[in-house]
Structure formats: structure tokens, C-alpha cells
Amino acid sequence: MDYQFRDLEKKWQQFWAENRTYKVENSSEKPKYYVLDMFPYPSGAGLHVGHPLGYIASDIFARYKRLKGFNVLHPMGYDSFGLPAEQYAIQTGQHPAITTEQNINTYRRQLDQIGFSFDWSREVRTSDPSYYKWTQWIFMQLFSSWYNLEADKAERIETLVERFEKTGSAGIKAVCDEDTLNFTSEEWKQMSEQKQQEELLKYRLTYLKESTVNWCAALGTVLANDEVKDGVSERGGYPVEQKKMMQWSMRITAYADRLLQGLDTIDWPEPLKEMQRNWIGKSTGASVKFPLEKGEGEIEVFTTRVDTIFGVTFLVIAPEHELVASLTTAGQKQEIESYIAQTKKKSELDRMADAKTVSGAFTGSYALNPLNGQKIPVWIADYVLAGYGTGAVMAVPSGDQRDWLFARHFNLPVIQILDAQKDIEAEADATKEGRYVNSDFIDGLTYQEAIPVLIQKLEELGAGKAKIQYRIRDAIFGRQRYWGEPVPVYFKDGLPYLIEESELPLLLPEIDKYLPTESGEPPLGRAENWKYQDEYEYELSTMPGWAGSSWYWYRYMASQSERAEDVFAPQSAIEYWKDVDLYIGGSEHATGHLLYSRFWNKFLKDLGYVVEEEPFKKLINQGMIQGRSNFVYRIIDEEGKGTNTFVSFGLKDEYKTSAIHVDVNIVENDVLDLEKFKKFRPEFANAEFILESGKYVCGVEVEKMSKSKFNVVNPDDIIERYGADTLRLYEMFLGPLEQSKPWNTNGIEGVFKFLRKFWKLFHNDKFELNLSEEEPTKAELKSLHKIIRKVEDDIERFSFNTSVSSFMICVNELTELKCNKRKVLEDLVIVLGPYAPHITEELWTLLGNQPGTLSYASYPKFNPDYLVEDEFAYPISINGKMKMNLSISLSLEPADIERFVLENSDVQRYLDGKTPKKVVVVKGRIVNIVV
Numbered sequence: 039m040d041y042q043f044r045d046l047e048k049k050w051q052q053f054w055a056e057n058r059t060y061k062v063e064n065s066s067e068k069p070k071y072y073v074l075d076m077f078p079y080p081s082g083a084g085l086h087v088g089h090p091l092g093y094i095a096s097d098i099f100a101r102y103k104r105l106k107g108f109n110v111l112h113p114m115g116y117d118s119f120g121l122p123a124e125q126y127a128i129q130t131g132q133h134p135a136i137t138t139e140q141n142i143n144t145y146r147r148q149l150d151q152i153g154f155s156f157d158w159s160r161e162v163r164t165s166d167p168s169y170y171k172w173t174q175w176i177f178m179q180l181f182s183s184w185y186n187l188e189a190d191k192a193e194r195i196e197t198l199v200e201r202f203e204k205t206g207s208a209g210i211k212a213v214c215d216e217d218t219l220n221f222t223s224e225e226w227k228q229m230s231e232q233k234q235q236e237e238l239l240k241y242r243l244t245y246l247k248e249s250t251v252n253w254c255a256a257l258g259t260v261l262a263n264d265e266v267k268d269g270v271s272e273r274g275g276y277p278v279e280q281k282k283m284m285q286w287s288m289r290i291t292a293y294a295d296r297l298l299q300g301l302d303t304i305d306w307p308e309p310l311k312e313m314q315r316n317w318i319g320k321s322t323g324a325s326v327k328f329p330l331e332k333g334e335g336e337i338e339v340f341t342t343r344v345d346t347i348f349g350v351t352f353l354v355i356a357p358e359h360e361l362v363a364s365l366t367t368a369g370q371k372q373e374i375e376s377y378i379a380q381t382k383k384k385s386e387l388d389r390m391a392d393a394k395t396v397s398g399a400f401t402g403s404y405a406l407n408p409l410n411g412q413k414i415p416v417w418i419a420d421y422v423l424a425g426y427g428t429g430a431v432m433a434v435p436s437g438d439q440r441d442w443l444f445a446r447h448f449n450l451p452v453i454q455i456l457d458a459q460k461d462i463e464a465e466a467d468a469t470k471e472g473r474y475v476n477s478d479f480i481d482g483l484t485y486q487e488a489i490p491v492l493i494q495k496l497e498e499l500g501a502g503k504a505k506i507q508y509r510i511r512d513a514i515f516g517r518q519r520y521w522g523e524p525v526p527v528y529f530k531d532g533l534p535y536l537i538e539e540s541e542l543p544l545l546l547p548e549i550d551k552y553l554p555t556e557s558g559e560p561p562l563g564r565a566e567n568w569k570y571q572d573e574y575e576y577e578l579s580t581m582p583g584w585a586g587s588s589w590y591w592y593r594y595m596a597s598q599s600e601r602a603e604d605v606f607a608p609q610s611a612i613e614y615w616k617d618v619d620l621y622i623g624g625s626e627h628a629t630g631h632l633l634y635s636r637f638w639n640k641f642l643k644d645l646g647y648v649v650e651e652e653p654f655k656k657l658i659n660q661g662m663i664q665g666r667s668n669f670v671y672r673i674i675d676e677e678g679k680g681t682n683t684f685v686s687f688g689l690k691d692e693y694k695t696s697a698i699h700v701d702v703n704i705v706e707n708d709v710l711d712l713e714k715f716k717k718f719r720p721e722f723a724n725a726e727f728i729l730e731s732g733k734y735v736c737g738v739e740v741e742k743m744s745k746s747k748f749n750v751v752n753p754d755d756i757i758e759r760y761g762a763d764t765l766r767l768y769e770m771f772l773g774p775l776e777q778s779k780p781w782n783t784n785g786i787e788g789v790f791k792f793l794r795k796f797w798k799l800f801h802n803d804k805f806e807l808n809l810s811e812e813e814p815t816k817a818e819l820k821s822l823h824k825i826i827r828k829v830e831d832d833i834e835r836f837s838f839n840t841s842v843s844s845f846m847i848c849v850n851e852l853t854e855l856k857c858n859k860r861k862v863l864e865d866l867v868i869v870l871g872p873y874a875p876h877i878t879e880e881l882w883t884l885l886g887n888q889p890g891t892l893s894y895a896s897y898p899k900f901n902p903d904y905l906v907e908d909e910f911a912y913p914i915s916i917n918g919k920m921k922m923n924l925s926i927s928l929s930l931e932p933a934d935i936e937r938f939v940l941e942n943s944d945v946q947r948y949l950d951g952k953t954p955k956k957v958v959v960v961k962g963r964i965v966n967i968v969v
Contacts, residue, residue: 039805041797043761045437047876051150058757059890060155064597064611066109072615073100073112074591074654076623076631077162080116080141082126083147087751087769087781088663088743092622094766095775095838096661097154099620101872102833104155105897111615112155113594115162116142117587117810119170119580121257121273124521126553134521134552138165148753153762155893160594165521169593171543172606173586174526176638177515178536180244181527185292187211192292192644193556198241202226213292215240216249228465235533243641244288244515246534250358250424252385253281253513258554258561259518260285266385279382280358286515286579287523290637294318294508295652297636304655307776313628319509324493326432326502328405330355330365331413335407337361340427340507344496345488348477349434349455351445353405353416354398357381358424367402374399374418381420389420396447408501409492410478419444425511431852498661513634515582520552520561522580528570534577537570544576587631588638591618591653607638621654632657641783658836661778662742665749668705669737670715671695673728682721687727687735692799694802700736701748703755707784710734740780751781763874764790770838770873789842793877796849796870799863800881807884814859816904821851822862823904829869844872865898915966921948924965934957939965 054060075096078089100112116138123134123141142163150155158182162169183192188211201210206222218240226234239245252261256276265271266278290297298318301311323342330336337353357359357378366374377399381389384431398419405414421440422431435445435452445452456472474480479495480488496502498648516525524544537544547565555563562568562578595611596603632654671690673683685693687708704714712734716723727734741747756765768789773779802808814822825848832841852862865887871878871892882892911923912935922944926935936957939945949969956968 040309041794041877043763043793044758044879046880047151047153047757047762050879051153052878053152053879054155055158055683057890058159059893060111060112060157062111062157064595064600064608064614068107068109069109070615070619071103071108072101072591073103074594074618075114076621076627077115077117077587078145079120079122079140081122082137082141082144083745083750084141084144084777086743087753087756087765090149090152090663090753090765091663091769091775092624092658092660093149093154094152094769095836096620096622097156097657098766098770098872099833099836101155101875101893102897105868105871107896109614111160111594112157113160113162114149114154114156114158115160115594116145116164117583117590118142118163118165118585119522120583121259121519121521124519124552125257125273126127127521131551135165138163151757151762152753152765155875159598160596162431162590162593164523164590167543167545168601170523170586172593173523173581174542174544175588176589176642177244177538177581177585178526178539179647180288180641181242181534181536183243183641183645184241185213185243185289187213190296192243192641195238195644198238212241213289215245218780232275232531232533239533243292244286246284247287247958248282249285249287249514251283251285252278253283254278260514260516264344269383269385269388277383278385280384280386282380283360286577286635287512288515290513290634291508291510293637293640294320294510296640297367297510297633300636300640300652304652304654305529305655307625307657307659308642310625310628310632310657310659313625314633317510317629317633321507321509323505323507324489324496324502325428325505325507326408326433326496328408328414328502331404331406333364335361335364337416337430338428339430339432340505342434343434343437343485343489344492344502345435345474345480345483345485346434346455347407347432348407348474348480349436349453350407350414350432351410351435351451351453352433353414354419354422354431354433354444355401355416356422356424356429357418357420359418359422362401362418364695365401370402374401377418377420377722384420386423386425389423392610396443398448399443400448408496408499417444417448419464426509427507485548513637515585516579517582517890518554518560518579520546520549520580522582523585524562526582527577528574529577530574535574535947546580571630584631584634588634589642591640592648594728606647617650617652618654619656619658622660623657625659658967659776661774661776663772664740664778664780665738665743665747666702666780666782667741667747667749668700668702668708668710669697669739670700670710670734671737672698678781683726683728684734686730686733687737688730689728690737697737699746699748702751702783705736708736708738710736743781751783756783756786760786760790761793761876763793763876766875767793767842767873771842773839775836775838792846792849793874795853796845797877797881799849799852799858799866800884808858809860809863809885810858812859814857814862815855816908818852818855818857818859818862819904821848821855821857822865822898823901824848825869826865826898827900827902827905830897832870841873845873868892868895868898871895875889899947910962912939912963912965914945915964916948918966918967919926921945928962932961935959935961935965939967 071097075093075665081097100110103110118138123137127134182195184195184198186193203223203226206226207220219237249857252266254261254271254276257271261271261278269278270276298320301314321342321413323340324344325338325340327336327338398417401416401418402414405416407414433441436440436454455474455477473482473484474488493504524546526537526544528537547568549561549564551564552561554560562579568576592607595615596607600608635653640651642648643651672680672695673685674694674696675681680696685695701718704718712727716725728892743750753765768786771789800807825844828844829841867878867881879892883889908928909925910928911925913920914922914924924939924942926938936959952969954967954969958966
């Protein structure tokens with residue numbers, strides 16, 4: 039029969055599901071290989087053709103590794119908590135769980151019909167209580183731990199309490215809040231429980247603290263920096279302001295150095311690793327304390343260039359800095375309050391990015407230079423952030439471009455401190471040249487010589503010290519929303535306590551609305567009688583979106599039967615799978631999910647729950663498949679209004695027109711279906727067209743695939759028309775996996791024709807199975823072994839697009855050779871199997887193999903002997919004119935070649951009885967007969 043892809047693909051998808059073909063065990067004599075995709079958020083729109091790109095690549099690799107003899111774990115699940123489902127719930131009143139379930143069903147149907155070899159028995163959903171029980175459990179472990187800098191690892195909080203009881207706080211080296219108390223063991227023992235818990239909260243790896251956050255009143259929640267763009271929320275475009283709130287945070291800063299060092303041990307794209315390095319931002323320098331001129335207190339700054347301290351002419355603190363109120367004089371109060379109000383309208387990203395705009399306000403107060411007593415005015419400016427470093431900077435206009443612009447704008451002094459000072463606008467690092475002049479302690483020194491001298495002096499004065507600082511801040515861990523993991527915490531006397539582990543999971547309660555309460559509490563405040571032991575208030579915030587995705591690869595390690603055990607994953611499974619060998623996903627997660635996942639993994643390793651320091655051994659960022667938008671051109675009348683007449687692309691310059699996006703699904707090869715266009719939108723029902731050559735040709739532009747541009751291509755439509763194998767091959771054929779490329783449905787026809795041609799190799803003209811048991815020819819074996827080696831090399835290098843081209847060449851060669859030899863075609867089926875699993879499963883079975891066994895066949899062994907050229911097609915020329923080609927063994931010497939050529943009947947016919955005067959033989963090149 040002909041290639042009936044619809045029936046064939048449904049048949050094998052059903053077979054794989056019913057027979058659990060891809061179900062994997064947590065033990066095997068085979069080596070293990072763990073292939074993972076970043077799991078999707080199940081949106082209501084379902085998949086478009088850009089979404090499966092990475093999944094197809096990982097599936098090809100997983101199938102290939104099975105053929106190479108590996109025990110492959112290749113799971114899939116859903117990151118199913120999040121804002122979209124909750125926003126829909128707010129609008130409709132429908133519980134987010136219902137929407138989420140419907141969306142998951144759509145995703146599952148679409149994923150199944152693409153033919154992925156996922157082990158669905160290990161599926162996870164972050165919103166499933168049986169899953170988020172363990173997200174809550176990890177939170178509890180973090181709450182119950184502290185970071186011991188001496189051991190350079192997290193330890194149980196009980197070990198800290200033991201040290202407090204024995205020696206008090208003396209000698210404790212920890213990552214903790216700056217306002218920790220100094221106390222003896224006796225003083226600790228005499229503290230009340232409340233006082234002890236207050237102090238321990240300053241050491242816990244997850245803690246409550248007042249933080250400056252991105253508050254979106256319209257969404258009723260705190261947003262992460264990457265959820266805010268240009269001062270508004272990415273979802274909905276609502277205003278976002280900076281606001282101080284009590285928030286849960288996690289001390290990712292404790293792991294800053296290990297996160298940096300770990301980047302040198304993993305095979306990740308260098309640009310992504312550089313993004314993490316910059317985000318962590320390790321700086322070596324000094325902490326300097328500037329005492330206030332009036333009253334007690336000081337402003338602490340961190341600087342990498344303490345040698346420029348004698349060039350400081352003003353200090354800048356963040357508008358949110360805790361000292362702003364006390365530093366602001368009566369005369370400056372109105373200006374300061376006005377400036378703070380303006381700052382609240384900007385996101386932190388906007389404030390960091392806006393390097394050219396100069397703004398600020400003077401507090402009216404002064405600090406003193408700790409080394410020379412110089413009075414220094416204190417300003418506030420929005421380019422300084424409260425959460426970065428100390429929230430204050432010392433400004434040196436003679437050595438820093440931004441400080442110089444600020445000083446010039448507000449007419450502040452610039453102190454020259456070098457003898458080789460250059461114009462600051464022309465040379466930003468002028469301080470790196472020359473020697474200091476008129477500067478105490480460092481007069482005549484270079485900057486390299488001055489730094490250690492000044493740090494020592496500051497330490498002697500108690501005004502500073504050497505310090506390593508990181509740009510990364512502790513991670514905010516809370517959302518004032520409903521659809522997220524409840525935090526397993528209750529409050530007693532205003533302090534947080536954990537519920538018992540036996541009481542997990544703490545389930546989301548039912549509420550009447552998914553909005554904040556009338557008094558401004560998060561939606562969980564609406565839950566009736568939701569209290570711990572009917573007495574204590576639960577935490578009303580839920581966990582952020584990144585919580586459930588920061589450990590999910592470990593839950594996949596647990597088989598369905600093992601999930602009944604009271605562990606997040608069995609130790610035996612963790613020791614077997616260890617880590618993810620290949621992880622495929624987007625680079626947009628570089629400073630979010632990928633950083634948080636590494637943090638949690640290191641923490642779990644510290645406590646002995648996992649065995650590897652890094653979760654993802656190799657990472658590949660797939661590129662984006664962009665949309666190919668089509669446009670029609672509406673003619674504009676003299677009054678500037680759009681008419682109902684549309685002109686074809688090639689004629690549009692003859693008229694005044696406006697371009698309108700048109701649904702790409704009613705366009706084929708850039709030619710518009712006029713009747714479908716009239717139904718596209720009601721106002722186009724009576725549209726008229728100016729055609730070229732009888733057709734309406736649309737304009738084209740490559741843009742991001744989105745509904746608003748009408749350029750979304752649904753994989754369902756492609757699969758219905760061409761089949762899943764065609765879709766898989768075509769997505770790989772579009773270009774290198776890591777690069778972005780435009781989708782163009784016009785090119786898919788060639789891939790579909792290739793599969794039909796491949797199918798015909800196995801059948802005669804009547805589409806009856808037609809296989810030969812004869813031994814293959816040298817040419818057939820050569821073609822086969824070229825593709826065996828090529829595909830193996832390509833897959834190992836993740837160069838999937840070049841394999842597709844090679845498959846086409848191979849099938850063309852075998853078609854020309856009229857090859858139907860079983861020994862060739864059976865191996866070819868195996869090699870193509872990872873790319874096109876449905877058609878190859880069918881042909882594998884037609885070849886007489888057991889159904890479903892293709893997935894666990896052995897990849898053919900490449901034999902280089904078949905690629906060694908032992909014959910050459912010599913061009914045969916007579917009197918310099920090429921007449922024919924003759925295949926002659928390369929082992930023959932020139933005399934034998936001459937004899938072989940002259941004895942050939944076709945050559946004799948060309949000679950027509952004439953005796954050659956001379957025969958020129960160039961071995962491996964040409965034979966020329968002169969008559």
C-alpha cells in the first residue's frame with residue numbers, strides 16, 4: 039500500500055502507549071543516560087510549531103542513545119502553577135485547577151501525536167499535592183539550615199544551636215544578617231524562646247525580612263525583575279512600583295562562590311555561563327564607613343577602588359535606604375519625597391539600564407571622609423539600589439563617567455588626584471595611569487600600590503576592611519497569589535514556625551474569590567477557618583513560580599511505585615541516575631530557573647540527599663522558530679481612510695496603502711485565498727482585489743510567532759496534512775538547533791516527498807512489499823555506510839539539520855541503484871528511526887521484526903572498508919574529446935589500464951578499426967587515446 043501516514047502514525051502511537059515501550063527501570067546492566075527538556079507551562083493556547091523544536095531534538099538524541107545501548111530516562115511533565123491560570127480564574131471564577139487540567143490535556147494530546155518517546159509513567163505536575171509536598175519539604179530543610187563558612191556548606195540549624203549553647207556567638211562564621219547579636223552561652227540560654235527564634239531567623243537559609251520588591255497592585259502580587267518591563271508588568275502591562283514588604287527570601291548569596299566555580303565544571307554554552315557570572319558579579323575590594331557629620335551613625339559603601347577615596351566629593355544612597363528619612367533636612371523634605379515618589383514608578387531593571395539620564399536630590403546632610411575628615415554631601419539617586427551591596431556608593435567624578443556626569447549636572451566639585459589625569463569624557467579609566475598627588479598615605483604611589491596601604495589604614499582606624507562582594511542578592515521567595523505552593527509555616531507571637539513533616543502536604547484551601555481580601559491580604563486570607571491547630575495563622579503568601587521547577591528532575595528519577603515511599607526520590611534511584619546528562623531549553627532562563635536549580639541542588643548535596651554538585655552536565659539552548667508573517671495592502675483614499683480594495687504586493691507602490699497582517703493559514707506560497715480572506719474578518723466580506731497575473735501575492739516579513747500577528751502555525755494542522763514524521767524532520771531541517779530561524783510551510787513539501795520516496799524503496803510500483811535477499815553491491819554498501827557514519831557524527835554533535843540532507847542524498851542514491859536489498863534497507867530503517875519513528879516502526883515490522891523492537895535495536899556498526907574507493911570511473915577521451923566513462927580497478931597499473939580500455943567494445947566502436955598512435959594513462963585521473 040501507499041504511504042498512509044495518518045493511519046500508520048495513530049497505530050504506532052497507540053502501540054507505544056499500550057505497551058509502555060519507553061518505560062524505563064532504575065537499574066540496568068546498560069550505562070545510564072538522562073535526557074531532559076525544560077518542562078512547559080501548559081497555556082490555554084496549546085503548542086505552536088516553535089514549541090516542539092527542543093523536544094524533537096532531545097527525542098532524537100534519546101532514541102539514538104537507546105540504539106547505542108544506553109538505559110535512557112526521557113521524562114516529561116508540566117510546570118503547572120502560575121499567573122495565567124490565576125488571571126483566568128479571577129476573570130471567570132473558574133478554579134485554576136480546572137483550567138490547568140484542560141490545558142494539560144491539550145498539551146498531552148499534541149505531544150503524543152508528535153511521537154515522543156517519553157516515559158509518561160514518570161510524569162510530574164508541580165500543582166499536584168503529591169508533588170508540591172516535596173517542594174514544601176525542601177523549603178522546610180532550607181528553613182532548618184544555616185551556612186557554615188568554615189565548612190563551606192549548609193548544616194542543620196541544630197548544629198548552630200549546639201554551638202550557641204556551648205560557646206555563644208563567638209567564632210561563628212556564617213552567611214547571615216548583618217545585625218546578629220554577640221552573646222555568651224549563658225546569655226543564649228537565658229534568652230526567651232521568642233528571642234532565640236528571632237536570632238536564629240537571621241541565620242536560616244530561608245527567612246523573613248523587609249525587602250524592596252516590584253509591587254503590581256493590579257495583579258495583586260510581587261513580581262520578579264524578569265516579569266517587569268519598562269515599569270509595567272510583562273503580563274497585562276500594569277504599573278509596577280517599588281515597595282517595602284515583609285517577604286520570604288532565600289540565601290542564594292551563601293552559594294555565590296560555589297555557583298561561580300561550578301560553571302567551570304559543566305558543559306554549557308559560554309554566553310549563558312557568562313550571563314550567570316555577570317549576575318553573580320564577584321568583586322574584590324573594601325568596605326568603607328563614612329561617619330555622619332551630625333548625630334550617630336555612618337554610611338557604609340563597598341568599592342573596588344579604595345585608592346580613589348581622596349577624590350570622593352559626594353555620596354549617593356538609594357532612595358529606599360534606611361537613613362534617608364533621618365538624613366533629610368526640613369528644607370529638602372519636599373524635594374526628597376517628590377523624587378522618591380518618581381522612583382517608585384521605575385522597575386529596578388529600568389533604573390540599572392538608564393545610564394544616560396542624570397537625576398537625584400540632595401538630602402541636606404553631610405558625611406565625613408574617614409581618612410581626612412573632608413565634608414561630603416549626601417544625595418539620593420535612583421541608579422543606586424537598596425538591595426545591591428550597601429545601597430550606597432562613594433562618587434569619584436575624576437575617575438568615573440557616571441559620577442562625573444552627575445557632578446557636572448549638579449555643579450559638584452571634581453578633585454584631581456593623579457598627576458596624569460585625563461579628560462574624563464575621553465578616558466574613563468584615567469585613574470589607572472600616573473601616580474597619586476596631594477593624597478595622604480599614598481602620595482607618589484600607583485593605584486596598585488595604594489590599595490593595600492589604604493585598606494590597612496582603614497582597618498587600623500576601624501573605618502573599613504578588605505571585602506569580597508557579590509552582585510547577586512538573596513532570592514525573593516513569595517507571591518501574594520493563590521495558585522502556588524502554600525508555605526508550610528504558621529506564626530506564633532509574630533514569628534514563623536514549621537508545621538510537622540508528617541502534616542505535609544499543606545493543601546491549598548478553597549476560597550470564594552481569587553483576589554486579595556478587602557483589607558489587602560493575599561487571596562489565601564479569604565480561606566475560612568484555615569489555621570494551624572485551629573489557633574495559629576498560616577503564611578498567606580504562596581511560593582514563587584520557580585519553586586517547583588528547582589528540583590523536578592529528581593522527582594522524575596522516582597518510578598511510579600517508588601513515589602509511594604516517604605522520600606522525594608529514592609536514594610538508590612538518585613545514586614543510579616546521578617544527574618541530567620543532557621538538558622535542552624531556552625537561554626531566557628539563565629538567571630532564573632537555571633541559577634535557582636543549581637542553588638537548590640548544591641544545598642541538597644550539602645545535606646546528603648543527592649550525590650552530584652551540579653544538576654545538568656550538558657546544556658543546549660535551542661533557538662527560536664520565528665513566524666513568517668504575511669501582509670495584504672489596503673488602498674488608502676484621499677481622505678486618509680482605508681478602502682475595501684486590496685492591491686497585490688507587486689503593484690502596491692502604485693498606490694497609497696497600509697499593510698495589514700493576514701492569517702498565514704489562508705496563504706499558500708504567498709498567494710492569498712481570496713474567498714477565505716473574505717471570511718477572515720467581517721469587514722472584508724465585500725473586499726475587492728487588484729491582482730497580478732491573476733493572483734493576489736502577499737508581502738512577507740519574519741517576526742516573532744504570536745496570535746496578534748496571525749502567524750501562528752498549529753502543529754495539529756501540519757500533522758493532519760503531512761504527518762508527524764514530516765514535522766519532526768522539517769523542524770530539524772530548518773537549520774542548526776541553537777540558531778533562530780523562520781518557519782516557512784512552503785518548504786515542508788520536499789520533506790514529505792522524501793518520506794514517500796523512502797517508503798517506495800521497500801515496495802514495487804503496485805505498493806507491494808518488494809525485498810531482495812541478495813547480497814548488496816559495493817555501491818549500495820557505500821551509500822549505506824556513508825549515512826551510518828554521517829548520522830552518528832551529526833547526532834553526537836547535535837547537528838541534526840545536516841543529517842536530514844544526508845538522508846535525502848542516501849535515498850536518492852539507493853533509488854538510482856534500484857536497491858531493495860534487505861541487508862541495506864534494514865540498517866537504513868534503524869538509522870532513520872530516531873528522526874522519523876512512525877514510518878520506520880512500520881517498515882521494521884514489515885521487514886519481519888517484532889513490533890516495537892526497533893526502539894531497542896542496535897545502531898549499525900560503521901565499516902570504513904566500504905568507503906574505500908577500489909574503482910575509479912576513468913574519463914575516456916579520443917583525440918582530446920571525452921567519449922565515455924569506464925569503471926576500472928585502482929589496483930591496475932597503467933599498462934593493464936591501457937589493455938583494459940582498448941579491449942572494451944564501446945571503445946573499439948569509437949576507434950572504428952583505427953590503430954591508436956599513442957595511449958596516455960594518468961592513473962586515477964584520465965585515459966586519452968590519440969589516433
